[in-house]
């Protein structure tokens with residue numbers, strides 16, 4: 001299996017701190033059935049920069065450590081790009097790592113509390129360049145938590161989204177797990193990835209998540225998510241299911257006064 005979102009590189013962000021941490025995570029990934037990982041350190045999230053060249057070097061160095069220990073995992077360099085006003089310039093200058101070699105798919109992270117007002121126009125400009133944004137873990141964004149259907153227009157206009165395995169299995173609590181389920185059901189997310197930061201609370205959770213996916217949505221959904229991850233990685237067209245609104249019980253307002 002392939003994992004398209006993972007903080008495996010040692011000492012570059014809030015993921016693995018040391019080489020030993022990275023190796024322990026790598027072993028856990030293999031035990032979870034993962035064979036390929038796109039390593040995606042935070043990029044320009046206000047705390048971490050992780051420029052392209054540094055990520056490529058660190059990925060090659062970690063790959064050498066894995067190879068020398070016979071850990072059967074193949075790494076590719078990537079970035080989890082926090083949405084920011086410089087993205088188009090940075091792409092123009094060749095400073096951004098995409099999911100795929102063809103540079104069609106880009107992992108985009110929203111800030112925790114909101115979706116910036118310029119997102120719609122940025123996504124439009126990206127699509128004009130043949131780039132599809134892949135929104136990471138929308139289920140952990142406060143604006144989506146408050147109203148999951150805020151995601152729908154972005155998906156209808158061609159953006160994709162990644163739900164995090166640990167969210168879906170409940171590592172961030174029942175509400176986030178429920179929202180993850182709702183987003184999957186409404187076809188508002190297209191792949192499952194680990195966003196693993198360590199081997200504990202924020203580990204891979206792949207087996208559990210895919211088992212839950214199969215139990216709740218059937219083997220077709222598992223095959224769909226796995227195929228989508230492959231298509232993204234290969235830069236191929238992703239064949240998505242039509243998105244719909246998340247059904248929410250309407251809060252009943254008072255019709256009648258006293």
Ligand code: FE
Pocket residue numbers: 005006007080195
């Ligand atoms: Fe992440």
